[in-house]
Amino acid sequence: MPALNETHDLKLRSWVSSANATDTDFTIQNLPFAEFRRKNSDEAFRGGVAIGDQVVDLAAAQGLFNGEAAIGAAACAEPTLNNFMSMGQPVWSALRLALSRALREGAAEQSSLESCLIPQAEVEFSLPCTIGDYTDFYTSVHHATRVGKLFRPDNPLLPNYKWVPIGYHGRSSSIDVSGQEFKRPCGQTKAPDAAEPSFGPCKRLDYELEVGIYIGKGNDLGTPIILDDSDEHVFGLCLFNDWSARDIQAWEYQPLGPFLAKNFASTVSPWIITTEALAPYRAEFSRDPADPQPMPYLSSEQNSAEGALDIKLEVLLQTEAMRIRKEAPVKVSQSNFIHSYWTVAQMVAHHTVNGCNMRPGDFLGSGTQSGPEHEEGGSLLELSRGGKESFALPNGEQRTFLEDGDAVVMRGWCEKEGVARIGFGEVVSTVLPANQ
Amino acid sequence: MPALNETHDLKLRSWVSSANATDTDFTIQNLPFAEFRRKNSDEAFRGGVAIGDQVVDLAAAQGLFNGEAAIGAAACAEPTLNNFMSMGQPVWSALRLALSRALREGAAEQSSLESCLIPQAEVEFSLPCTIGDYTDFYTSVHHATRVGKLFRPDNPLLPNYKWVPIGYHGRSSSIDVSGQEFKRPCGQTKAPDAAEPSFGPCKRLDYELEVGIYIGKGNDLGTPIILDDSDEHVFGLCLFNDWSARDIQAWEYQPLGPFLAKNFASTVSPWIITTEALAPYRAEFSRDPADPQPMPYLSSEQNSAEGALDIKLEVLLQTEAMRIRKEAPVKVSQSNFIHSYWTVAQMVAHHTVNGCNMRPGDFLGSGTQSGPEHEEGGSLLELSRGGKESFALPNGEQRTFLEDGDAVVMRGWCEKEGVARIGFGEVVSTVLPANQ
Numbered sequence: 070m071p072a073l074n075e076t077h078d079l080k081l082r083s084w085v086s087s088a089n090a091t092d093t094d095f096t097i098q099n100l101p102f103a104e105f106r107r108k109n110s111d112e113a114f115r116g117g118v119a120i121g122d123q124v125v126d127l128a129a130a131q132g133l134f135n136g137e138a139a140i141g142a143a144a145c146a147e148p149t150l151n152n153f154m155s156m157g158q159p160v161w162s163a164l165r166l167a168l169s170r171a172l173r174e175g176a177a178e179q180s181s182l183e184s185c186l187i188p189q190a191e192v193e194f195s196l197p198c199t200i201g202d203y204t205d206f207y208t209s210v211h212h213a214t215r216v217g218k219l220f221r222p223d224n225p226l227l228p229n230y231k232w233v234p235i236g237y238h239g240r241s242s243s244i245d246v247s248g249q250e251f252k253r254p255c256g257q258t259k260a261p262d263a264a265e266p267s268f269g270p271c272k273r274l275d276y277e278l279e280v281g282i283y284i285g286k287g288n289d290l291g292t293p294i295i296l297d298d299s300d301e302h303v304f305g306l307c308l309f310n311d312w313s314a315r316d317i318q319a320w321e322y323q324p325l326g327p328f329l330a331k332n333f334a335s336t337v338s339p340w341i342i343t344t345e346a347l348a349p350y351r352a353e354f355s356r357d358p359a360d361p362q363p364m365p366y367l368s369s370e371q372n373s374a375e376g377a378l379d380i381k382l383e384v385l386l387q388t389e390a391m392r393i394r395k396e397a398p399v400k401v402s403q404s405n406f407i408h409s410y411w412t413v414a415q416m417v418a419h420h421t422v423n424g425c426n427m428r429p430g431d432f433l434g435s436g437t438q439s440g441p442e443h444e445e446g447g448s449l450l451e452l453s454r455g456g457k458e459s460f461a462l463p464n465g466e467q468r469t470f471l472e473d474g475d476a477v478v479m480r481g482w483c484e485k486e487g488v489a490r491i492g493f494g495e496v497v498s499t500v501l502p503a504n505q
Numbered sequence: 506m507p508a509l510n511e512t513h514d515l516k517l518r519s520w521v522s523s524a525n526a527t528d529t530d531f532t533i534q535n536l537p538f539a540e541f542r543r544k545n546s547d548e549a550f551r552g553g554v555a556i557g558d559q560v561v562d563l564a565a566a567q568g569l570f571n572g573e574a575a576i577g578a579a580a581c582a583e584p585t586l587n588n589f590m591s592m593g594q595p596v597w598s599a600l601r602l603a604l605s606r607a608l609r610e611g612a613a614e615q616s617s618l619e620s621c622l623i624p625q626a627e628v629e630f631s632l633p634c635t636i637g638d639y640t641d642f643y644t645s646v647h648h649a650t651r652v653g654k655l656f657r658p659d660n661p662l663l664p665n666y667k668w669v670p671i672g673y674h675g676r677s678s679s680i681d682v683s684g685q686e687f688k689r690p691c692g693q694t695k696a697p698d699a700a701e702p703s704f705g706p707c708k709r710l711d712y713e714l715e716v717g718i719y720i721g722k723g724n725d726l727g728t729p730i731i732l733d734d735s736d737e738h739v740f741g742l743c744l745f746n747d748w749s750a751r752d753i754q755a756w757e758y759q760p761l762g763p764f765l766a767k768n769f770a771s772t773v774s775p776w777i778i779t780t781e782a783l784a785p786y787r788a789e790f791s792r793d794p795a796d797p798q799p800m801p802y803l804s805s806e807q808n809s810a811e812g813a814l815d816i817k818l819e820v821l822l823q824t825e826a827m828r829i830r831k832e833a834p835v836k837v838s839q840s841n842f843i844h845s846y847w848t849v850a851q852m853v854a855h856h857t858v859n860g861c862n863m864r865p866g867d868f869l870g871s872g873t874q875s876g877p878e879h880e881e882g883g884s885l886l887e888l889s890r891g892g893k894e895s896f897a898l899p900n901g902e903q904r905t906f907l908e909d910g911d912a913v914v915m916r917g918w919c920e921k922e923g924v925a926r927i928g929f930g931e932v933v934s935t936v937l938p939a940n941q
Contacts (some may be wrong), residue, residue: 155583201637202678207761217760229760232702233674233693237761238768240673242638242862243726254725254859257669257800268800290679290770291688291940317859323663324653325643325673326762329859332674334726364693364704423690423753423765424940426678504727 076169077102077349078434079489083172084179085186087121094482094492095119098349100168101340102150102307103491105192114195116145116153119340120172123186130185133171136361137163145489150198150341154304155429156395158345161285161304165345169449178325194248194339198430203335204420205279205311205434207235210410212439212447219455231361234411234419239311239434240332247496251334253473253503256317266320270503273315273456275469278384278447278479280406281337282433283411290426296369298415300344302427305327306413308338308382308479308496309434315450315470335434338479338496343467346491350483351375354412364424367415376412380493381405382438382481384447390468390472398478399463404440404447511722512536512605513619513785515925519608520615521622523557530918530928531555536604537741537776537929540585541628550631552581554591555776555930556608559622565792566621569614572813574603586634586777590721594781597721597740601781606703630684630775634719635728636677639771640856641715641870643671646846648883650876652869657889667797669849669858675747675870676768683932687770689909689939692753702756706939709892710907714820714883714915716842717745717773718849718869722802726862735850736780736850738863742816742849744774744915744932751886751906771870774915774932781928786919787811790848802858803851812848816929817841818874818917820883824902825910834914835899840876842917909938 075081076098082089082098095101101119106112115128128146131139141164144153153160171178173265207213210230217225229235243251260267285304288294292301311331318330354376356362363372382405385398411419416433436491446452452460453469461467471477481493511517512534518525519533531537542548551564557651564582567575577600582783589596607614643649646666653661665671679687689710696701699813721740730738754766790812792798799808818841822833838874847855852869873883882888888896889905897903907913917929 078724202676204676204764205761229695229702229756229759233757235757235761236764238676238764240638240674240861241865243860244866245726256859259665265797266665266800268802290681293940314859320665321669321671322760322762323665324758324762325641325671326758326760328640328672328674329855329861330863333859361701362825364702366704392716419765423692423750423769424679424688425676425765425768428678442626501727504729 073348076165077489079348079487081169082174083120084174084176085121085123085172087123090121093121094494095121096489096491097169098489099289099342099346099491100165101342101346102145102195102428103339103341104148104150104195107187108191108193111127114148116150118168119189124189124192125168126185126187130182132311133181136426138167151430154198154283155287156280157286158301160346161343188271190282194246196244196246196337197339197341200244200430200432201240201428203241203244203432205436206411206416207436208409208411208416209437209439209447211408211441212437212451212472215446215451216438228290234416236420237326241337241432244335244337247336247338247498249334249336249498250501252501254314254317254329254333255503256329257315257320259320260314260463271314271317272470274500275313275315275449276384276471276477277311277313277437278382278404279309279311279437280380280435281307282416282435283341284427284431285429287428288421288426291424293421293424294417296367296414296418297371301418302417303344303413304339305343307341308481308493310336310477310479310496310498311434312497313349336496336498338493338494342491342493347378347483349488350379352377352379352407363415366418372412372414376414377407377409379405379407379485380481380483382479385478386462387473387478388462391464392476396464398476402446403445403454404438404445406435406438408438408440409435462482473500475500509784511884512601513925515923517605518610518612519556520612521557521559521608523559526557528888529557530930531557532925532927533605533608534925535778535782535927536601537778537782538581538633539777539816540584540586540631540633543623544627544629550584554604555625558625560625560628561604561618562623564606565586566618569607569617570600570603574598576851584722587866590634590719591723592739593722594800597779598781601779630678632683632762632773633775633777636680636866636868637864639675639677639680639868639870640672641675641872642852643874644845644847644852645873645883647877648873648887651875651882653889670852672856673762675771677868678770679768680773683772683934685770685934686937687773688937690750690753690765690769691939692750692765693756694752695756707750707753708906710936711746711749711751711885712907712913713749713819713873714818714840715745715747715873716816716871718852718871719777720863720867721865723864724862725855727860729857729860730853732803732850732919733807733855735853738853739780739849741777741779742783743777744917744929746772746913746915746932747870772932772934774930776930778927778929783814783919785924786815788813788815788843799851802854808848808850812850813843813845814849815841815843815916815921816919820917821914822898823912823914824898824908826902827900828912832900834912838880838888840874840881841885842871842874844874845871846875907936909936911936
């Protein structure tokens with residue numbers, strides 16, 4: 070994995086003063102990547118790096134760097150990050166180091182770099198890269214158990230769960246960046262007591278709190294990525310809301326899995342937090358001795374020592390009524406990626422062990438990241454106990470599933486004693502009424 | 506649908522004499538598209554159209570056309586057909602008509618077009634377009650019933666099958682063109698009597714005989730393609746072998762569907778047979794009155810009158826021993842796309858009814874096209890009755906599932922009295938030994 074180095078130093082301070090705030094997501098130790106342009110402009114999208122409340126425009130700044138950092142910055146000037154992502158850890162690290170040095174208090178580059186800053190409040194984002202293939206995993210054993218109980222009270226977890234990092238292919242065409250608005254999907258559903266299915270707008274629309282994983286360097290068909298090499302292939306992480314139509318899913322998903330219940334919309338946060346930035350938040354990965362231990366291709370000392378990631382996650386809801394009254398979104402649950410039953414490295418190793426090839430920009434969803442407690446459910450399906458219990462919002466509104474006009478906000482961040490805070494920003498998206 | 510017009514006329518003859526042979530796939534009434542270059546060259550791939558045993562090089566020929574045909578031909582000069590596919594039926598038809606007229610006996614264009622011909626024997630192919638998303642359907646009720654029986658003898662067909670065109674997302678990165686060679690996949694499997702799963706090369710490697718469907722013009726997120734508009738969005742069809750690892754699938758597929766059992770390789774035939782070329786082979790689509798009738802969004806007079814397609818299909822096998830002795834591939838089964846329980850239009854309408862967007866070049870697999878008889882099984886899983894019965898090849902070899910070195914060949918064609926024959930060519934691909 071990328072070693073801890075000077076870019077992680079807690080003592081670093083930036084001449085961009087907003088980056089030194091104790092509650093900012095975008096400290097100088099973070100330096101995440103996105104594709105952006107000025108809001109409501111017809112400028113080309115280009116790569117940028119967040120620092121405090123600003124964006125470093127890498128198309129404008131590329132001339133300030135040398136060597137591999139310059140090669141990386143030039144690739145970031147393109148309208149997608151795919152080329153940069155394909156270049157691998159040495160180039161990613163070189164650009165990160167150069168940015169860290171140029172943004173520190175006292176840096177000689179300050180005066181030239183100042184003209185390359187644009188306030189985040191003045192930009193809009195696109196998807197950071199072309200996503201070739203999107204795979205969704207199912208790595209929260211708490212989510213799998215709680216959802217499984219709704220269908221199979223006596224046998225919630227299927228026999229393969231603790232052996233196989235369960236995953237399935239998703240749809241990339243309908244993935245968009247934070248700010249996405251989408252119509253409530255229509256489809257076939259069948260009530261348990263109905264003789265026949267019926268057609269209409271989804272009645273059990275849900276969000277899923279996930280971590281998204283971007284592949285950087287790909288692999289050739291027939292050549293698996295081995296577990297301890299996966300860091301070389303994972304560019305970074307984001308937040309991911311994998312919208313789900315539970316009633317459509319219940320009727321369609323046998324025997325080949327979810328389809329129209331999922332592919333109407335999925336939303337990513339704009340910033341990619343790099344694997345290197347996350348290095349201080351690596352955590353031990355272990356298995357209950359009573360559980361099956363991972364097979365050899367999913368097991369290594371490195372993965373056990375630091376395979377997990379301590380990323381705090383939360384979900385907030387802002388109804389239309391709240392938005393009209395300018396009330397802030399309210400928190401409905403919180404969780405942590407550390408609960409994941411499989412590590413990012415295990416997802417990558419498993420996905421390619423059969424020879425499947427990955428390409429730069431390919432995307433993995435972690436699956437809904439629910440924690441062990443009911444209040445840590447990463448979906449309304451869990452919080453409403455399968456739609457059986459509504460819950461009250463502070464303004465008195467009730468929810469079991471999502472209503473039209475609801476906006477869902479997800480946030481993520483890492484913090485611990487003695488280490489700089491880094492944050493993911495947020496992903497927000499809004500449900501529009503169905504086609505009629 | 507594209508009307509029958511002068512390009513379908515049985516009496517047309519081409520000055521490319523091989524196109525007038527009674528057994529050629531590539532008559533002047535066919536005119537399918539591919540991306541090609543000279544074999545073992547570093548030329549750029551460009552679009553071509555098959556005529557007899559030749560390819561019309563559209564990059565070389567583009568100057569011969571006018572109006573919309575010229576716009577189409579210029580787009581075909583690119584290294585993928587995505588732009589051409591996005592242009593829609595009027596441009597596709599204009600280029601088809603211009604090619605038909607230029608290739609007819611007596612055409613004034615003959616002398617200039619002759620220099621744009623390259624023998625098919627001298628070219629190699631790439632994927633015809635960038636495939637953004639790939640979806641696999643499950644439209645053969647005979648396949649679904651026969652496979653279902655292996656797992657659930659008393660209840661082979663799930664309750665949703667006759668209501669929902671069942672589909673799931675596949676992996677686009679591992680789709681390649683005819684000629685693909687791939688290593689036998691490794692993965693987790695679990696024998697029914699084993700206490701725990703084990704890891705190793707797949708023991709039940711299978712092919713799936715499918716028809717592939719390329720989307721031409723896309724749709725916006727939130728705007729479904731209605732049933733009778735689907736012809737405007739379907740560029741054309743090909744043959745498709747969706748390789749499957751049955752033992753990996755059996756262990757991994759619950760509850761989210763097939764994953765590593767499918768994404769190690771999938772192979773398409775090089776030529777795309779256009780929706781317009783297939784017009785004479787449209788056929789009535791009807792449902793057994795005892796079956797549920799399609800819901801309104803899946804039902805129209807046009808779909809009933811001509812939604813089905815009469816495409817003959819066959820699978821051949823050539824073992825390594827046969828290849829060494831220069832023995833031709835032997836037929837193992839045959840079927841017809843007319844058995845499909847859902848039409849192409851229904852697949853497209855269903856896929857987008859929830860607002861899911863499709864992009865030019867997106868790809869649908871029909872699912873294994875098995876016919877009603879045992880001998881019409883489109884997979885070895887069916888022909889071997891779940892691996893329980895091996896069958897003998899003419900040279901004395903036995904097969905239940907595929908062995909290393911086996912090459913699978915699929916062919917497809919349309920023919921009937923009073924209409925010109927059109928063929929799909931073939932898709933061939935070979936199993937290599939697993940990584941050790």
